[in-house]
Amino acid sequence: MASTRSSASSASVPPTIEPARGKLGILLPGLGAVSTTLIAGVEAVRRGLAEPVGSLTQMGTIRLGRRTDRRSPLIREFLPLAGLKDLVFGGWDIYEADCYEAARTAEVIEPQLLEKVRPYLRKIHPLPAVFDQNYVRRISGPNVKRGKNKRDLAEQVREDIRKFRKSSGASRVVVLWCGSTEVFLRPGAVHQSLASFEKGLQKSDPAISPSMIYAYAALSEGVPFGNGAPNLTCDIPALLELSRRNQAPICGKDFKTGQTLMKTILAPGIKARMLGLSGWFSTNILGNRDGEVLDDPGSFKTKEESKLSVLEHILQPELYPKLYKDFYHKVRINYYPPRGDNKEGWDNIDIFGWLGYPMQIKIDFLCRDSILAAPIALDLVLLLDLARRSSALRGLGIQEWLSFYFKSPMTPPGLYPEHDLFIQLKKLKNTMRYIKGEELITHLGLDYYD
Numbered sequence: 001m002a003s004t005r006s007s008a009s010s011a012s013v014p015p016t017i018e019p020a021r022g023k024l025g026i027l028l029p030g031l032g033a034v035s036t037t038l039i040a041g042v043e044a045v046r047r048g049l050a051e052p053v054g055s056l057t058q059m060g061t062i063r064l065g066r067r068t069d070r071r072s073p074l075i076r077e078f079l080p081l082a083g084l085k086d087l088v089f090g091g092w093d094i095y096e097a098d099c100y101e102a103a104r105t106a107e108v109i110e111p112q113l114l115e116k117v118r119p120y121l122r123k124i125h126p127l128p129a130v131f132d133q134n135y136v137r138r139i140s141g142p143n144v145k146r147g148k149n150k151r152d153l154a155e156q157v158r159e160d161i162r163k164f165r166k167s168s169g170a171s172r173v174v175v176l177w178c179g180s181t182e183v184f185l186r187p188g189a190v191h192q193s194l195a196s197f198e199k200g201l202q203k204s205d206p207a208i209s210p211s212m213i214y215a216y217a218a219l220s221e222g223v224p225f226g227n228g229a230p231n232l233t234c235d236i237p238a239l240l241e242l243s244r245r246n247q248a249p250i251c252g253k254d255f256k257t258g259q260t261l262m263k264t265i266l267a268p269g270i271k272a273r274m275l276g277l278s279g280w281f282s283t284n285i286l287g288n289r290d291g292e293v294l295d296d297p298g299s300f301k302t303k304e305e306s307k308l309s310v311l312e313h314i315l316q317p318e319l320y321p322k323l324y325k326d327f328y329h330k331v332r333i334n335y336y337p338p339r340g341d342n343k344e345g346w347d348n349i350d351i352f353g354w355l356g357y358p359m360q361i362k363i364d365f366l367c368r369d370s371i372l373a374a375p376i377a378l379d380l381v382l383l384l385d386l387a388r389r390s391s392a393l394r395g396l397g398i399q400e401w402l403s404f405y406f407k408s409p410m411t412p413p414g415l416y417p418e419h420d421l422f423i424q425l426k427k428l429k430n431t432m433r434y435i436k437g438e439e440l441i442t443h444l445g446l447d448y449y450d
């Protein structure tokens with residue numbers, strides 16, 4: 001069989017998807033490099049000034065049925081996604097700069113193109129942020145909310161969401177965290193249930209970070225929440241409980257862009273050919289504000305954890321001890337201001353082949369961080385909104401099918417994450433087929449030879 005009917009659970013009640021009527025509001029905590037590149041980019045595409053390169057939802061197709069059927073529609077025509085013309089943006093930041101000024105500071109999009117979308121960007125002003133320097137140490141700004149405790153701050157964010165819904169005329173809203181990387185936090189007692197989390201909000205428990213407050217507020221409003229940074233944020237039982245209860249999907253963590261994207265492309269290939277790995281050294285230089293924040297050891301630790309787990313999961317040393325048992329993995333991020341957002345990532349990979357003979361692979365990726373992140377952010381908001389409208393997906397909580405976009409994909413307790421980009425892509429596309437009642441594709445293909 002080249003394809004199979006989807007599983008038993010789908011047999012009883014066919015999945016349905018509500019249409020994408022009206023505008024989709026996108027609220028972004030953090031109006032920095034990624035957010036402004038996303039917003040300016042969407043406006044440029046809407047005006048026909050550029051193409052949405054890197055966005056699977058905008059450029060990608062999906063094969064349906066047998067290879068001989070020749071059915072490969074564009075994903076955005078196959079799924080009832082919100083159209084780019086229906087997107088309205090807002091956000092929060094600790095700085096008062098409007099979206100145009102913030103984009104100028106980020107220096108990702110060249111001034112010539114930025115000028116063409118300036119009137120649109122000028123209209124987007126950041127709402128005051130929930131912020132605390134104990135969680136992001138290297139920056140401070142004036143545009144910050146005050147409240148008597150963390151519950152009060154969460155209420156203020158909820159009110160922001162409701163007001164935005166009204167003022168923008170959006171019929172649906174999605175929140176995507178594009179704020180700075182917070183210091184490393186481990187799940188603790190206060191994160192274990194919604195009841196303990198809500199008590200913690202009241203007591204301003206230090207284990208509740210600002211990003212968790214945004215996530216709690218969004219989910220309380222029934223609004224899906226995605227996490228583009230490696231922070232713990234919604235990856236805790238309390239917020240999973242809230243997500244499921246309110247049928248507001250969640251996903252994360254940490255956009256899979258430059259170096260980790262390369263790692264999850266290359267490592268599956270090395271493993272597919274049963275080549276061994278003795279070491280993988282990765283280092284970066286970058287000079288944007290993200291780089292400055294990551295220069296703090298607390299925030300770097302959060303990022304490091306996110307970047308390190310990838311190889312272990314892909315290579316499965318427990319299954320292949322002779323090839324991967326003791327490989328040495330090191331990740332470094334160096335803040336180097338002259339480079340701005342144009343990061344350079346070097347990888348030195350020591351592999352071994354037949355009879356143990358050593359070989360080396362070198363990668364020098366001169367990438368543009370936010371140019372790689374913006375299309376991911378776009379796909380995520382569109383697909384989170386779709387998940388909210390899908391009968392098969394909205395009650396799941398974690399949207400594991402969106403692992404494709406993340407360095408540290410969220411999974412339910414006890415389930416290890418899939419990091420291999422190609423497995424992730426199959427999972428993503430099969431989920432798309434499944435929610436539309438199409439046959440899943442297994443690539444077995446024996447029936448072509450009957």
Ligand SMILES: NC(=O)c1ccc[n+]([C@@H]2O[C@H](COP(=O)([O-])OP(=O)(O)OC[C@H]3O[C@@H](n4cnc5c(N)ncnc54)[C@H](O)[C@@H]3O)[C@@H](O)[C@H]2O)c1
Pocket residue numbers: 029030031032033034035092093094095106129130131132136139141177178179180181182210211228229230254255256257258288289290293368369370372373
């Ligand atoms: N650029 C990439 O390719 C990439 C890839 C993976 C992950 N990320 C993550 O995405 C996030 C955004 O990256 P960026 O390059 O846009 O960074 P950035 O520093 O340009 O922007 C982050 C913005 O968030 C704001 N901020 C911080 N804490 C906030 C809070 N509590 N509430 C509201 N605003 C807050 C900051 O003032 C800043 O303007 C970072 O956590 C980064 O690690 C980025």
